[in-house]
Amino acid sequence: MAKPRKPPALRPGDVVGVVAPSAALERGYLEAGVGALAALGYRVKVSAHALDRAGIMAGTDAVRAAELNAFFADPEVRAIFAARGGYGAGRILPQIDYAAIARRPKIFVGFSDATFVLNALVDRAGVIAFHGPMVAMDFARGLTPRSSAHLQRLLGGAPDGFELEAEAALRPGTAAGELIGGCLSVVVATLGTPYAPRFDGRILFLEDTGEKAYRIDRMLVQLRQSGALGRVAGIVFGAIRPLGGDELERIRIAEFAAEQTRDLGCPVLFGIEAGHGSENLTLPFGATVRLEAGARRLVCEDAVVS
């Protein structure tokens, strides 16, 4: 497989498109997030139907897919940010024009439900995609200075890469591979479908929120039984916030993560600041990263945009 391509860098003054591929937005959050994005020096273009509603989603599947495809096709739009997650991105995967995106790679940023889009962009359009903060969510609430600086360095093309520290190493070793994964419940929701990421030789990042510990375990068991955990080169867990923030559940989740990876042959890190309920530091999916369990760090040594 060819390495995913780097999309062109984003710099202050560039136009950032904001789309809503998932759940319906609230105007106040959207406006607050757009303001925060503009304050970083980007010009912001919100898709025409971003505030549509069709049940719990931000408009019909056809409209949400069309707006995403339109921003990828729009030469003025330099990067695309998802407004929020929630639910709905998986439904439009068959309608995304991957061939067009492959011809004209562009930065896409999102996480949570947008995990569906991230892995599809890496594997179907062959382009690096960014697991990172969303507009009507993280930006509306305010990024931490570190999260904001990290995002801008990555998207702006910092040539010296980055390092993220993890809380703990669950399995020893060092591995390198293309980063994939995202929200665990979304990753498993692709298993058995054509939209599951390729796992072989990759570094699998997993985070989640609002799940009971038994569900986290059930999902990890499914990944194991599917063969995915045996085929990846390494695993790195981000933030996994239990339902209600319950402390006993948090401990159980950490125990299940350790148990389900204990007999694997690859290095495993736990607790980097990416995903729900963390600083949500941006990760470049499709880019080659190195996982060093001994130093408890995830390293990327190259620019991830062109």
Next chain:
Amino acid sequence: MAKPRKPPALRPGDVVGVVAPSAALERGYLEAGVGALAALGYRVKVSAHALDRAGIMAGTDAVRAAELNAFFADPEVRAIFAARGGYGAGRILPQIDYAAIARRPKIFVGFSDATFVLNALVDRAGVIAFHGPMVAMDFARGLTPRSSAHLQRLLGGAPDGFELEAEAALRPGTAAGELIGGCLSVVVATLGTPYAPRFDGRILFLEDTGEKAYRIDRMLVQLRQSGALGRVAGIVFGAIRPLGGDELERIRIAEFAAEQTRDLGCPVLFGIEAGHGSENLTLPFGATVRLEAGARRLVCEDAVVS
């Protein structure tokens, strides 16, 4: 593929084994359920480690699997009932001795988390398995007279089969096939693994509880995108109780069920009294049933035990 075999019938006076393949039990519920089972005229044998605890589960994986295998091997035990669901049965699927079960078919009854076991028994041991009430749950609370009579007729070998009525037909037509499926969240937790049921030409039964509508839709989309919904001969939805019993969510679930099956070529029924939050009428997985959308009924014309 050979048709799943009928296990020997269960009659009053027979020994029923009660096992705990999933979550840890509470003694009070177990005793109440065992009493209710005994009151139907069965002799009840509870597995030695049924009240074990290992975290949230009823003992370690090794013990839970060993007790299930032991009851299948025990010539005195005529049928096996799961004590409860919750979580844990998926973890022991690789440790079940399907070859031994295939040589000596036996009635197994359970649902919810036991869905993992039901479909594995049908496809790996080639034996009919029963989606029905569990001991430390439905039996402890008390079966309705109809649910109890239906269960005893099926397991006792009533030669005239049964008919179940559905609330609505979502898609027209008539189809026949072997019944599979169960708890939707458990069925999708097998996708991409070797424990997913075969879907081709079968009648897919789906029920669930405690899920938000968007999750029900996400799971149906996964089944669609996996190709399963396009390959089944028919679909029948049982009870799908939304998280918290919320009425708007109940409506959304019905709408999503209709939307995700609208363009299929097979008949679809909605709302038979099987699964969580219903009378939980027993269904013989692996047995050939007929789905008649026009008459809104699911029909089985033959005895399902030998």
